[in-house]
Amino acid sequence: MIDWIGLGLLALAAFLLLLFIFLRRKTPAVVRRIEAYERLNRAVGLAVEKGTRLHISLGRGNLFTARGGSALAGLALLRRIVERTSVSDRPPIATSGDPTLAILSQDTMLSGYRAAGAEEQYRFTTGRLTGLAPFSYAAGTMPIAHDENVSASVVMGDLGAEAALVAESADREDNSLIAASDNLSAQAIFYASAQDPLIGEELFAGGAYTGAGPSHDASLNVQDILRWLVIVAILAGSVLKLIGMI
Template sequence: MKQAMVILLALLAALTTRSLGADITLAPPSGVTASDVPNDVGSQILVTWSSSPDEVEPADGGVRALLGYAIYRQVAQTADGLESIGEAGSNQSELGFPANFTFDDVEPIGSVSYGQTTFVDENVNAGGTYLYAVAATGAGGTFSPLAVASLPATAEMQYFNQGKLWFLIIMLIISGVIIAFVMFAKRGGTIKVRPIAGLEAVTEAVGRSTEMGKPVLFVPGILDINDIQTVAGITVLSNVAKTAARYDAKLKVPTARSLVMTTARETVEAAYLGEGRPDAYNEDNIYYLTDEQFGYTAGVQGVMVREEPAACFYMGAFYAESLILAETGNSIGAIQIAGTAMPSQLPFFVAACDYTLIGEEFFAASAYLSNDPEQLGSLKGQDVGKVIAAVLLVIGCLVATLATVTPTQTLEMAQLYIADNILGNAGLAPNEDAVMEIDARWNAVESKVKEEGGS
């Protein structure tokens, strides 16, 4: 029986591989195949094989005979269409490794350790065809004969990553919703945006300054204009400046970056012009203090204590200075409105300010204030996207929880599909191997239950 098995294995090896080379001390792996990695740009080829018969743990706990596998490659055809095989020398076959192949002369393209049976060649050219061979490696630089793949593999570039089909579907839905909302808004439809207390209170804060005859202070954060929070802050500044122009209140904007100062000046000037009050604009009220974080903080504090503004706006990126500024503003009795996306600073602003725009609200301010249909439609569409994400999250959590607490085959399948297909890279069709594995497991469970029921 044992002899028959050996003969059969030998025949199989002979059918699928051709063993070449010398220093044969180990049995080669079998069933070497090479295939293009799907859904990539043609830069990868997957090589798989069945492990060598010598890949066994020594019974006495001694040293393993087989330590790993070395992978070799021959270029069958370049991406430009030139066949390389057959040009290396006269002693080689038309398609394959040379008959005089020696391990000493050729470096493997990669190696994997004991127990592994796959290798991804990431150093291929799209369109190139490659022939792979694998040899088992042992202690002392010994090699098994080469096990050559029966067919070469071509690295192909896929223009469409089918593994991300769900991503495409969701993106199309969200984009469609955004476009639909933008068109709806452009046609005069009303898009309701939740009132944001902090932005509603802008007129109130500026009005307070006018009644009290005191200035409005606007702090656009301490980062430069390339930070998105500073940009969002400047958007709010535009609205504050318009209100200040309308209410004839004095607006002061100390900045920590020169570029922010320039941008703020342009913004405020445009706002005053838009309100028909260019005469009221004074560029000296928008000035640069210092790039130094606490130097700037001290400067702004000084302005607060000396001029006692009736309204303080903090809109941008803030760090440790947030509480110092907000507490100072609170102590002088100003209405304070803050907006930042720095999670660590939000509690300080919430506690010390009258109104705080939190993260998303701060970025939504632009659409909210401008009432521009494109911005409003986009905002609404993004909200729908968030709803989809939240629904998927809830469904996923529910399915995963139920699959753990009361496992059923359907729930496991659903969990697998959400994880691998919707959130993963498996595309639309379920992963057959995983499905079969689940099927087999549940069939086994059913059989066991039947058996126990029968006995």
């Protein structure tokens, strides 16, 4: 038995992604301005100049569940941040609430330093598992903003209500907060806590806005096309329902 609809949609998305990666290698995408990512780019530069750290919270997204997507987006952003801050005296710190994610964050950081030709800068203690339960993760993450000379906090991944505690700890230290989550509760919290909140799929645009390469630009293009397809499908479904055909 084959699920043709699912397989077809997947094949379409894969084809479009490959096509746009090819196109974006020649002409980079023009993207709209997102204030949070502008702030992030400024924060990266400032951290290197001032000799402060960036703290990247990757959340508790288990990679074996649907929540892993946001964690992977956070890892892609971490990689770019590490590359861009590799000349800094104080390397960024990545915290996570899932052991697999913590291991991947260490590996991602090592890859970032290698790509920047600064492998000796890597410290395994900068990729940390701070807790396994939601609140123990928050409790382990909160002191970092205060203790580790952090100037900007990036919270990107799957978090629940505990996101408020993480955001508050960054705010108390007057750090820039760039925050996004795939969880609706956390999004509402970040809307109230962050200077420039990232809503919905903006979470996945981090790579494109930090120059992570054509595949990230292509992802945004394909997301736009698929979003229009979903809109057309919803409208067509509504009309068909209205005229009694389904």
